[in-house]
Amino acid sequence: MNAQFKKGVLELIVLESVRQRDMYGYELVEEVSKVVDVNEGTIYPLLKRLTNEHYFETYLRESNEGPPRKYYHLTAAGVLYRDLLEKEWNELTEKVGEFLEGCRHG
Amino acid sequence: MDKNTFMKELEQALSVLQKDELKDILSEYEQHIDMKMKSGLTEEEAIADFGSLTELTEDILSAYHVRADYAAPKKKPFQGPEKAKAACIHAGEKAAEGLKSLGAFLASVLAYWKRKIRAPFVWAFGRWKKHKEKGYHMEKQEITTWIPGDVPEDREPQMQNGEKEGGGAVGGMQTGPGRLQGFGRKPDWKKRSVWKAFLNGIEAAFRLMVQAVLWGVRMMWNAGWICFSLFFAVCGVVCLYILGLFVVLLMQDYPLAGVTVGFLGAMLCAFSVAGLGLTFLWRKEKARDIRHGDSGGPDREKDSAQKTEGEQYA
Numbered sequence: 189m190n191a192q193f194k195k196g197v198l199e200l201i202v203l204e205s206v207r208q209r210d211m212y213g214y215e216l217v218e219e220v221s222k223v224v225d226v227n228e229g230t231i232y233p234l235l236k237r238l239t240n241e242h243y244f245e246t247y248l249r250e251s252n253e254g255p256p257r258k259y260y261h262l263t264a265a266g267v268l269y270r271d272l273l274e275k276e277w278n279e280l281t282e283k284v285g286e287f288l289e290g291c292r293h294g
Numbered sequence: 295m296d297k298n299t300f301m302k303e304l305e306q307a308l309s310v311l312q313k314d315e316l317k318d319i320l321s322e323y324e325q326h327i328d329m330k331m332k333s334g335l336t337e338e339e340a341i342a343d344f345g346s347l348t349e350l351t352e353d354i355l356s357a358y359h360v361r362a363d364y365a366a367p368k369k370k371p372f373q374g375p376e377k378a379k380a381a382c383i384h385a386g387e388k389a390a391e392g393l394k395s396l397g398a399f400l401a402s403v404l405a406y407w408k409r410k411i412r413a414p415f416v417w418a419f420g421r422w423k424k425h426k427e428k429g430y431h432m433e434k435q436e437i438t439t440w441i442p443g444d445v446p447e448d449r450e451p452q453m454q455n456g457e458k459e460g461g462g463a464v465g466g467m468q469t470g471p472g473r474l475q476g477f478g479r480k481p482d483w484k485k486r487s488v489w490k491a492f493l494n495g496i497e498a499a500f501r502l503m504v505q506a507v508l509w510g511v512r513m514m515w516n517a518g519w520i521c522f523s524l525f526f527a528v529c530g531v532v533c534l535y536i537l538g539l540f541v542v543l544l545m546q547d548y549p550l551a552g553v554t555v556g557f558l559g560a561m562l563c564a565f566s567v568a569g570l571g572l573t574f575l576w577r578k579e580k581a582r583d584i585r586h587g588d589s590g591g592p593d594r595e596k597d598s599a600q601k602t603e604g605e606q607y608a
Contacts, residue, residue: 213322213326214326214329214330227343229323229344229345229353230350230353232322232354233319233357235322236357237358254328257325258322
């Protein structure tokens with residue numbers, strides 16, 4: 189898939205995944221990888237950025253194996269942002285779909 | 295690339311970030327690699343999934359709103375260590391040189407004061423020895439010139455002259471008292487030589503006694519300083535032990551940094567005081583005086599005086 193496409197929707201996928209339930213980094217990477225084939229390394233900077241912009245809160249929780257894991261939780265601002273992104277995404281796909289459809293018939 | 299080098303390079307590339315942020319993001323990647331490996335991948339494969347390191351660091355830095363090309367020149371610290379190393383070595387050499395010259399200066403100052411303090415003693419003992427030797431010599435000379443010389447031989451020719459002048463009979467008469475006089479003198483001389491020998495004996499005994507006393511004093515002095523040094527050396531070893539203990543505790547995150555440094559100082563102090571004590575030892579100086587003894591010059595004289603002083607106590 190085009191890297192530029194991926195980059196755009198990655199945020200939305202991540203936000204939606206965390207909205208379902210709190211997740212830690214590796215879990216999220218796996219979740220996202222199911223949807224789009226993405227370079228795993230790029231998820232972490234994204235998480236970082238979303239955290240810095242207060243869409244995520246983080247907390248540490250002990251795990252049975254290894255060091256404590258950092259869990260991500262979606263904030264109210266995160267929920268609003270996710271909704272905005274979803275709306276934009278839907279508009280975009282709708283418009284692009286309409287355009288492509290029009291071209292095919294026209 | 296294995297995990298350690300990857301982590302190191304990533305850290306280097308992200309060194310523009312704040313410490314705790316850097317630590318945070320690095321721990322995320324480390325955990326990710328660990329989990330990947332747990333799921334059955336090798337270290338290499340887990341890291342290969344991240345793609346190119348430069349792209350990754352660009353991504354990460356853009357998340358912090360940092361220009362990736364600003365971080366790039368930050369890679370220069372790769373060459374930095376070389377420079378820093380060279381600078382460190384240079385500084386170390388300079389410091390060593392400085393310390394050396396400082397040490398030399400201190401040593402010369404100490405040597406100067408040692409000489410100053412010793413000088414009166416050296417002078418006094420030199421005088422004492424010279425005086426003794428002179429006295430001894432003079433006595434010997436007296437004796438040697440006295441035995442064959444002045445009195446008996448001078449008298450005899452005189453008597454012979456008297457004999458010749460005075461004619462046969464009177465001469466014969468005079469020989470008696472003359473001889474008697476001569477015989478009378480001899481016991482007197484013998485008495486004196488016995489007296490001298492007696493005195494010499496006493497003097498030798500006295501000298502022996504003085505030497506024994508000096509030897510005793512030297513022994514006491516040396517024993518005292520050895521005990522002193524030994525005590526401080528033992529203190530030093532104890533400090534070293536405690537230091538080791540504290541270093542281990544320090545490694546386990548006990549807040550003992552100050553105490554540890556204190557014990558390091560105490561240990562160094564104790565050892566150096568022990569060393570100082572050893573320098574006060576009163577050593578024998580051997581056989582050098584033979585070479586220097588004959589040659590003249592005021593300096594040499596001083597030198598030999600010092601040596602004879604050393605010998606005196608030996």
